[in-house]
Amino acid sequence: MDVVLKNIVKTYNKGKVKAVSDVSFSVEKGELFGLIGPDGAGKTTIFRILATLLLPDEGTASVNGHDAVNDYKEIRKRIGYMPGKFSLYQDLSVEENLNFFATLFNTSIEENYELIRDIYTQIEPFKTRRAGKLSGGMKQKLALCCALIRSPSLLLLDEPTTGVDTVSRKEFWEMLKGLKEQHITILVSTPYMDEATLCDRIALIQDGEILSINSPRKIINQFPDQLYAVKSQKMSRLLADLRQSSTISSCNSFGEYHHITLHQGNTFEMQKKLINEMEHLGHTQIEIKSIAPTIEDCFIKLMS
């Protein structure tokens, strides 16, 4: 086990605001572990505790067997932490930033070039540019390089893809896959549910509590009901009407479709009944189809 958290509790403002309550999970060596949850779920607090920047109120956290409170110095030698907010020196160039963080760990760019090569080659054409003048995606790549150049055994990436465009996000996850092959343990957090399936295992977190920990596939398989996608001409009215319907057990808006689950019973009969009901209420071009649930469906189910 590379990372172990046991019953971590952290409150702010002298106990008034509960950020994390009784969180326990562990990450195996070489694993790509995702913390999935909305803003304010407590993801950053967990990262900061692991990065030894915050002391937990209760519970223990350890990295590579070193306690986050007592052995923080050992942990700091082994982790690469990339905070959610870009926090490199904006007035230093790409190369200077990288060099600076390498030297603080008594190493050099040349020594660990292999680790960052795939990522660094993408920003190398801009190496004399000041970090503050880079685009969002490039800033993230530089931050990842700076976290990697120290050759860490654990990478802590706090929302690395927030505020980054879709293409860069995809590229970023490709890079993480590449790093996994180098046996670096990665703990990553994201508010985007679609990124969850790219992790080996995920923890769904909400209001400082962990809802479920498993591989994305298993979490999806645990979804208890058959899920349907429904569509009609007037989507917002449909949502309200569906929620009124006696046949429906849950109904949520998911972009183009509304995702629903039905009450127990003959599914074919129920569908028919539902369509009739909706047509009666004036909906036209009603479309209903059974679909496989996504992580987001699971998350909403677990939340309720």
Added chain:
Amino acid sequence: MRTLRFLLQKEFRQIFRNSNILRMIIAMPIIQLLVMPLAADYEIKNIRISLVDHDRSPNSQKLKNKIIASGYFELNDFNVSFDESYEQFQRNNSDLIMEIPKDFEKSLVVDKQANLFIAVNAINGTNATVGSAYLNRIIGSFNRDIRLDWITSNNSVNTATIEVSSLNWFNPFLNYPSFMVPGILVILVTMVGAYMCALNIVKEKEVGTIEQINVTPVKKHHFILGKLIPFWAIGIFVFTLGLFGVAWLVYGIVPLGSLLTLYVFLAIYLIALLGIGLIISTYSNTQQQAMSLAFFCMMVFLLMSGLFTPVDSMPEWAKWIAIANPVTYFIDVVRLVVLKGSGFAALKTQFLIISLMAVFFNTWAVLNYKKTM
């Protein structure tokens, strides 16, 4: 040591890349030292006076001439009634009214005693006190003159008069810049040092780079030294620029005492000062907070330092603030060394106190600077 070298390299790189900071360290001392001592002059001249002469006698004429000839006063108006002069007061055209009563000369000769009336416009407090003091002295001297006149003309008995003549040591001509420039130099070093140090660290907090440093094995004292040394060097540079570039070249002020004493004191003073900057940075999370806090401290430090008003004339409680104020000691030492030529032996107390302050402020700052925030 290797880590510290890289931290310093990074810090200097950032400073020299920031054109605003460069402008501040070079232009600010020169401009302030050129402008402030010339404008902020204590010597009060051109006090506007309104005269009301009801007597119109040779003696009242003599008194009037004596006042105008002193060079401190400027005759604003010459009236026959007090009301008219008071009108000038109301319009803020004059600072002083002197009313010479009717029969001034007569009572002076007959009763050997005469009264004068002086009204002072106290809106500008300094003008009022200084102006009336000048006027009293002139009247006193006028009084002596006529008494001597009569005594010598009536009988030739010598009367004992006490003549006070004073000599201004260390600044014989009461040259205002030579008194003020060293003080302003201290202010400059203080502002540049404390502000820049505090703001720099808080900026790292605000941008989040301090967290990146915190998760590295960089030691607390390396980080702090990496911040203090550059600003210590900048403080010494600013002082040197002000002392040689402006005070010596422009005002011709050459330190009488040893430069070594001055610079050793400066070095210790800067350590104390940067400690204060560090304390400010540990108590603030944004540059705005740091700026307000630093501004507050600077105002207190500067006004309670004896630069503008002597510490000795402050009330008892204010003296204690001045005693706890590092700026007080530096202004004291700079003036003593530059104007009087005092050596280390005469400044032992100041050296001891500033050293204690350096230790105290920095200990406080380091204790308050927590690596796990």
